[in-house]
Amino acid sequence: MSLWKQLLILGLLALLALGGYEGFTRYAGPSGEAGNTAPGRSRAAVVELARAETTILSQTVEAVGTTRARQSVEIVPQAEGRIIEMNFTAGEQVSEGTVLVRLDDTIERANLAEAEARLRERGKVFERMTQLSNSNAVAEAALEDSIARLAEARAELDRARQHLNERSIRAPFSGVVGLAEIDRGARVATGTLIARLDDLSEVEVEFSLPETLFARARVGQRLVATSIAFPGQGFDGKIAAVDSRIDPVSRSFRTRAIIPNPDGVLPAGMFMALELTLSQDEFVVVPEEAIIFQAAETYVFAVQDGIAKRTRVTTGQRRDGRVAVLSGLDAGTDVVVRGLHRVHDGNPVEVLGAKADETPIDGADS
Numbered sequence: 001m002s003l004w005k006q007l008l009i010l011g012l013l014a015l016l017a018l019g020g021y022e023g024f025t026r027y028a029g030p031s032g033e034a035g036n037t038a039p040g041r042s043r044a045a046v047v048e049l050a051r052a053e054t055t056i057l058s059q060t061v062e063a064v065g066t067t068r069a070r071q072s073v074e075i076v077p078q079a080e081g082r083i084i085e086m087n088f089t090a091g092e093q094v095s096e097g098t099v100l101v102r103l104d105d106t107i108e109r110a111n112l113a114e115a116e117a118r119l120r121e122r123g124k125v126f127e128r129m130t131q132l133s134n135s136n137a138v139a140e141a142a143l144e145d146s147i148a149r150l151a152e153a154r155a156e157l158d159r160a161r162q163h164l165n166e167r168s169i170r171a172p173f174s175g176v177v178g179l180a181e182i183d184r185g186a187r188v189a190t191g192t193l194i195a196r197l198d199d200l201s202e203v204e205v206e207f208s209l210p211e212t213l214f215a216r217a218r219v220g221q222r223l224v225a226t227s228i229a230f231p232g233q234g235f236d237g238k239i240a241a242v243d244s245r246i247d248p249v250s251r252s253f254r255t256r257a258i259i260p261n262p263d264g265v266l267p268a269g270m271f272m273a274l275e276l277t278l279s280q281d282e283f284v285v286v287p288e289e290a291i292i293f294q295a296a297e298t299y300v301f302a303v304q305d306g307i308a309k310r311t312r313v314t315t316g317q318r319r320d321g322r323v324a325v326l327s328g329l330d331a332g333t334d335v336v337v338r339g340l341h342r343v344h345d346g347n348p349v350e351v352l353g354a355k356a357d358e359t360p361i362d363g364a365d366s
Helices: 003-027 106-134 140-165
Strands: 045-051 053-075 081-086 099-103 168-170 175-177 195-210 222-226 234-242 252-260 271-287 292-294 297-304 307-312 314-319 322-327 334-338 349-351
Touching: 053 175, 053 252, 053 314, 053 322, 106 140, 195 271, 222 252, 271 334
Parallel strands: 045 349
Antiparallel strands: 045 334, 053 195, 053 271, 081 099, 099 168, 175 195, 195 252, 222 234, 222 271, 234 252, 271 322, 292 297, 297 307, 297 334, 314 322
8 A cells, every 4th residue: 555545544543533532522521411511610420328327336246156054964873773763854844852863762761760760769778877877876887878879879860861862863953854864774873874954044155255355355245146046036145254364375265155045945055156245336327338448548528518528537347338437527417329430529419319318328229
């Protein structure tokens, strides 16, 4: 192709580019639509607003733990013998002192009757010796011997009663009895596990927190526990104890919480997810969409009398799509949450859709 044809093509391309630029600036540029905006006046940016509000935000931390009964014991016999009665069923609520298991006590009852008879006999001997001693008809040594034998008989009676009581295994406290580990008629030895008894009026949950929270975890702080076994249900509790030591390996410390369980729905050994409330404070909050980060500066566009004003703010914690504003913004101020790319400091804005005071705080589209 000759040189002059190349120059001609380049010239035509330059003219087309210039025409396109002029058309863009006239019809699609920021100065206005199709020349409807007067020269020197900025076109109003179409935006959506939300109002800064005052609300209470909680700072929380999550942890996991396992439930444990308030009191828990293994029901075991204190003596050997054959089980003749089992007076409980698994899952039954029993009261303190209830006889759960009874062992064969035939011999112990006989021993008790013998001890009672011996005590009566020694008592009568002591009475006779006392009467004879008053009349100086018996030696002082004989009286002392009768006193010793009477004391011995009383000790034997106490021992026989204790042996008989050991044949009846009672609940040491009120609680729920677990599954029986042995059947009626079986012979058991001292320490044989018969069942377990749990006091589930309250459950304890032990969990660990990082050492960075050691100064903030305090007895009495509230928490909510959840379990996949009870979807959508939370159990309120509070911290009952905080360990005085930090584990040098895990860099965490143990914390124990108490959860009321009056209905007994929470068993021992259940895995729980915990949400601990460290603090609750009142903050001015805005939707996350209103916050703009640029280099080291954080700001929002506040709107007053239809004019956008770039306002520097200091932000805090975030929760549920909202950001706490620590400084720079007052409650009740309208801020831009949609259309931020069209907003400039000092330019007018036009609210799209609902009025500013009808726009919800989360800035969601309707």
